[in-house]
Amino acid sequence: MTAHIISSDSEANSIAEELRQFLVAGASERDQKPEPPAAELDRLSASGILAITVPREFGGADVSFETITNVFQRLSAGDPAVTQMTQSHFLFLDAIRQDGTQEQKAFFFGQVLAGARLGNAQAEKGSASALDLQTKLTQGDSGNYRLNGTKYYCTGAILADWLPVAAFDPEERLVLALVPRKEHGVIVSSDWNAMGQRVTFSGTTTFENVAVPENHVIPHWRLFDRPSVFHAYASQLHTAIDIGIAQNALSDAVALVRARGRPRLGAPVSKATEDPHVILRFGQLSAKFHAAEQLLLRAARLLDRATADLTIELAGEAAVAVAEAKAFSEDVVIEITNEIFALSGASATDNALNLSRHWRNARTHTVHDANQWRYHSAGNYLLNGVLPGKPIRKKAAAF
Template sequence: MTILKARSGALPAEGLGATVPSSSAGESPRILERLPLPPQTPYRVTSDAEALQIARALAEEFRVSAAERDRERRLPWDEIERYTASGLWAITIPKEYGGLGASYETLAQLFVTICGADPSLGQIPQNHFAVIQNLKDTASEAQRQRWFADVLGGHRIGNAGPERKAKAAQLVSPTARLQLKADGSLSVSGSRFYSTGSAFAHWIPFRAQDEQSRPLQVWARRDAPGVTIFDDWNSFGQRTTASGGIVFDRVPVGEDDVVPIWRFQDVPTLSGPVSQLIQAAIDAGIAQGALRDALDFVREKSRPWVDSGVTRASDDPYIINEVGQLQIEVDAAHAVLLEAARHLDAVAHQPIDEHVSARASVAVAQAKILTTEAALLASEHLFALAGSSSSRAAHNLDRHWRNARVHTLHDPVRWKYHLIGNYVLNGALPKRHQWN
């Protein structure tokens, strides 16, 4: 595969956008120097049912210290290793490559389950699974065999997301550049603003441009010289995702480490809908976790209102009514999410044309709207149900709203309404990218 045709146009290392991100205080952010442990071959999950059973067991384990990790902003290094060892990070590798080939419904439920316990930890593999789908859709056969085998062997995949620069007019605009050096080798330089999962990953794929300004997906090793990840993610929610900035400074890459995605710009795929399904599942998990903690607090700690005439808050007729309404909202969002996942399963093995891809985007957009609303409603209404004592810092229940508010900003819901309305009213097909 020829990536760059001529050396004469090779870009110099300088001026490639490999700028160091600045912190909110104007100081240089702290470099995240810790590297993930070398890959270890994980358990091989044998069925979708077993995958969900393992996920439920892990969720109970992760839930125990989720509030403490959030409060201390303690990155879940040990938990990620435990999660990977369970075999769950490899369940979507296709059967023909030695994997389980789990359904999209199982994938969605996996994210709901883990994010119901700790949505920061649960969000970390979002790009891992999205990139696996991207490999199915755009990589060469040799690349699929290579990277699918890596995942089955315990490798984790991160991602370096959009750059926050004025010149990057759109989120999909690559600002990193691939360079052909005089000796014929390749290197890549540039900076990206979001890198969820990359701190814990072994491979970091990201968008770049070739000499003809065509988009590429370049894969860099996490431990390669020139890769620097910054611990500058300081949002008030999703605090332990390590979604900081990343810089690539003349990072060496092989020719086989490059996927020429420009060749697939006009090819309909399921990459966008699958990426969005994961985002919707994260929000559904946040909603379920918030509601669960609200119910536990009402049962165990809340006091009944003075005029209620009951001795337990859980017997207050108004609280009972509100719980019923909230449970319906959360359950409905979850049901539509799984319906969207089943839609993807139904079309996954047929030719994907522009109409199949569009309908998949619409189905997932419907789920994304409802899971967003459920996450925000459950996490905010938690306090109205549980009472003033639930607002004490010791309980850290505000993390549910903080997580919901931050993660639901990932994809503006107003554009989901527009996507659906424009499709239903005008037959307009959604634009194809990872946010649709």
Template sequence: MSTVPPSELVVTVAEHLPTIAAGAGERDRERALPRAELDLLSALGALAVTVPATHGGPGGGAVEAAELLRLLATVDPSVAQVPQSHFVYLRLAEIAGSPALQQQLFGDVLRGARVANAQSERTGATVTDIATRVRIDDQGWAVVDGEKFYATGSVLADWLAVLARDRDGADRIAFLPAETPGVSVIDDWDALGQRTTASGTVRLDAVRVPLTHVAEREAAVGGPHGYGAFAQLLHAAIDVGIARGALTDAATFTRTSSRPWFESGVDRAQDDPLLVQRYGELEVAVRAAEAALDVAARAVDATWREPSDAAATEASLSVAAAKVLGDRAALEVTSVGFELGGTRSAARGTATGAHDRHWRNARTHTLHDPVRWKLQHLGRWAVAGTPPPRTAQV
């Protein structure tokens, strides 16, 4: 039984941010996976923050999960992205999982286990085309066959949540230990940014799973539970965290490494009124994104307390707004950081600036779930009162 309140777990993670930040630049350069950092989060109990109190957990909600990811993303958004799908699939198990699955999965997470997604596929015309299949064998087991890519956190996961389609075309989530026979996880993620998310290709060859550990995805996605909004909230939290971390590092660079422009008439770059003005504009953008994230997290929590169509609609709209503002802030701050730092900020190996890492991470992560569609949903609501659809992306 966990006796640590979820808010205290957030404070504890904040206290350990310097440890996680210490090697972030080197991990990015060397593509060294953050095993020690994730193990630290597991040991602190942070990754169990949303385990329901009825299962011995802290019983935290979207507010705590989003703040944890935002904090982590200020220092290393790759570390922050690993728990994103972890928390999302714990929520799915809470909504749609069998008692047997909940007991085993939540118990393992309370002991430090991590859950990774095995969801995306390369071959479909869109992200909703799923080739991975689940069937029932003669012994009454579920059998999963398929291949996934960009399975965030899978290389360092204890459990995998595998999206598969049954013979009737319904989507199922098969929860299975990562060492289950027939599972292969290949560490082959190599991208511009978010380089150390422990993502990989997951191959499933006649993987047998107890039927009790296969959940109906539609029960979570289609209900008024804010499930898709929660998933998107956590992505938004990462973007907002990147923006804050990049702004903090840019300001440090200005104070310690930048030279003033000769026309400014000042001795220190930090006293240049044009730089100060630009920093003020960026601070507004980041604060707006942080405020929207907090509003959205509370809206998602409202769906957890009292699920309803109205609450689910408000959660999706609030999260869409937070996602747009977070996306814009992350991209603007990480780009303008170079402008404010000058030529020196583009030098490779700049210790205090790290502008290229921030920009690459922001540019890569904000490619998740395009904000142009968030604006469409917000616009349709504003014009005609049309609620957003219920999907895992809204």
């Protein structure tokens, strides 16, 4: 694949808007007839949007957190499921930037600039905690490793070129093994069957004695020994997805009410757009949506500030800001996607419109973990000055 190379933040935002319009046109149909969105992801790869965080020294635009946040919201307002397939791509590009060797950076950044995509193989089941892992790298022949394990919720894996796999090396250190999607022993299943975010195809991936060269292993454990915004960045992108869903849902609700010829029964007006209760409710939702946007923007700017002068305090403050944005955005997106139907009436439930996809997408995407803990994190910092900790993965206990 030949990919365009984006050179600036402004170009990234402009292309993201073009891609939003492209994605939104087919989002409803893809939700109703879910298949892996190969053409859509190929369009994103060819546009260069998936390489905008590559550092300048390796040929990328190296955009700010503010820009990648704006880009992610725009893409999610087009199709949040397709966009979520790229969330781990951006996150693990940052992992390579953080702890890869110069050789690894040159290779993988070069791959991405040419259009390659990184997938995701992190989560597991069956242990006492979501942070416990059983996937292992064992020593193989000629300095290579062998990878064995099973991963779940592998968003983006089915159409990725490379899979970053969280595993423990022979010294029981957390690493990322970057494995070609079509490597012998890699089995990616299309067993995703959720009510929303249907085309993420976040199914199961199994690794059976997969050969991994030593120079394809990133020492991810080092990230936990120093200040970083890596995990806050991951949440920031998820927040942008929520707000993108809310943006698209609110836009659809406005269009539907404007198109209605008559008001709800009992309203002493001639048009639905003149109903004072409808006007009030749209005003409330608009205010909440824009407040969520501003929290997202504030978090992005604090992430930029933290990376310019990376200290425990600045990284922690950015993480708290992201927690606030994510917590509030979850509440807002559920409210907006639910209120479409109350504001639009019985006609909004017509399956031909498929407006339920907004709520289904929001509800599916917002159950990654308990939202209350994000508010708790913000409150604990405000009251007690306690900065949030890092979610450290460990090897699962044997049973």
